[in-house]
Amino acid sequence: MRTYKKIIAAALASAALAGPALADDVNKIGLAVPNLQADFFNQIKLGVENYGKEKGIEVIVVDAKNDTATQVSQVQDLMTQGIEAFIYIPAGAAAAAVPTRLARAEGIPVINVDRTPEGAPGDTFIAGESVESAYQVCKHIIDLAGGEGKMAMIHGQKGTTPEVDRTKGCMRAIEENPNVELVTEQWSQMWSPDEGFSIAQNMLQAHPDLKLIFGQADGLAMGAAKAVDVAGLSDQVIIGGYDGDVAALEYLAKCEGPFVATATQSTQMMGRLAVDSAIKVAAGESVPERQTPNAVLTTCENAPQFVENHP
Known part of the structure; x- marks a missing residue:
């Protein structure tokens, strides 16, 4: 079995043999995503593909299924297929810098979306403002709980940009409320409903008096809501999520159940912005180092508008 070190060495060696391939016009874009099981990444993919089609650009999508070695x-x-720009969402923290360096070696513009590899940034980073919006979600559910109670946090994939930022934002809300106690937290790998369900079940067994759960993605929050329902604690536990996944928005629009709030990201707009940025960088134009579409605090009151028209 190849190790990460061997993969990285081979990847960088092959990149070093390639010559520069700067393009004035972008006709083909590569899009690397962590996994297409998550609605969040699918929405970004739709934004890239639909806008690419409008622009007459071919989009080649690769799905790492959350494995960094596969993504490398x-x-x-992708580098052998003549892409003229590269839109990149790292599959994890390990070896995340390698794809950026591969593209750089061939003179290909790199647009990072949602996550940025430490030590190897792209030409621009497009991501929702996770710190402030996570703070808003956690503040909202804490306020609903009367500013007190035991709380749990179900993290995303450890060390990734959104996991770090959403932790920071939620912790700010917790620290503002001395009667809220963070009694348990656990990290996930896939940000998925199945993980949210199993993690929340374990948390509820250890802390049956939990009052608050923050799932750092809607999949985690939806799984936690199912675990709370199964435990018969829907009237006790208040859950917040993040992302504005379609299934989560439909759940919130019903105005029932323990999952009561999320932060809706402009995922399809992020995809379109990534394509526009790729075109500009390839043409030698400057783009901002970071581009930050807002995420909107979403409850049952405003969820229907996002169900009807997802940004």
Whole structure:
């Protein structure tokens, strides 16, 4: 079995053999995503593909299924397919810098979305403002709980940009409320409903008096809501999520159940912005170092508008 070190060495060696391939016009874009099981990444993919089609740009999508080694290999392959820009969402923290360096070696513009690799940034980073919006979600559910009670946090994939930022934002809300006690927290790998369900079940067994749960993605929050329902604690526990996934928005629009708030990200707009940025960078134009579409605090009152028209 190949190790990360061997994969990285081989990848960088092959990149070093390639010559520069700057493009004035973008006709083909590579899009590398962590996994297409998550609605969040699918929405970004839709934004990139639909806008690319409008612009007459071919989009090649690769799905790492949350495996960094797979993603490195996929990006190596993308570099052989004549892409003129690279939109990149790292699959994890390990080896995340390698795809950026592969593209840089060929003079290909790199647009990071949602996550940025430490030590190897792209030409621009497009991501929702996770710190402030996570703070708003956690503040909202804490206020609903009367500013007191035991709380749990179900993290996303450890060390990724959104996990770090959403932790920071939620912790700010917790620290503002001395009667709220964070009694348990656990990290996930896939940000998925199944993980949210199993993690929340374990948390509820250890702390049956939990009053608050923050799931750092809607999948985690939806799984936690199911666990709370199964435990018969829907009237006790208040849950917040993050992202504005379609299924979560439909759940919130019903105005029932323990999952009561999320932060809706402009995911399809992020995809379109990534394509526009790729075109500008390839043409030698400057783009901002960071571009930050707002995420909107979403409850049952405003969820229907996002169900009807997801940003």
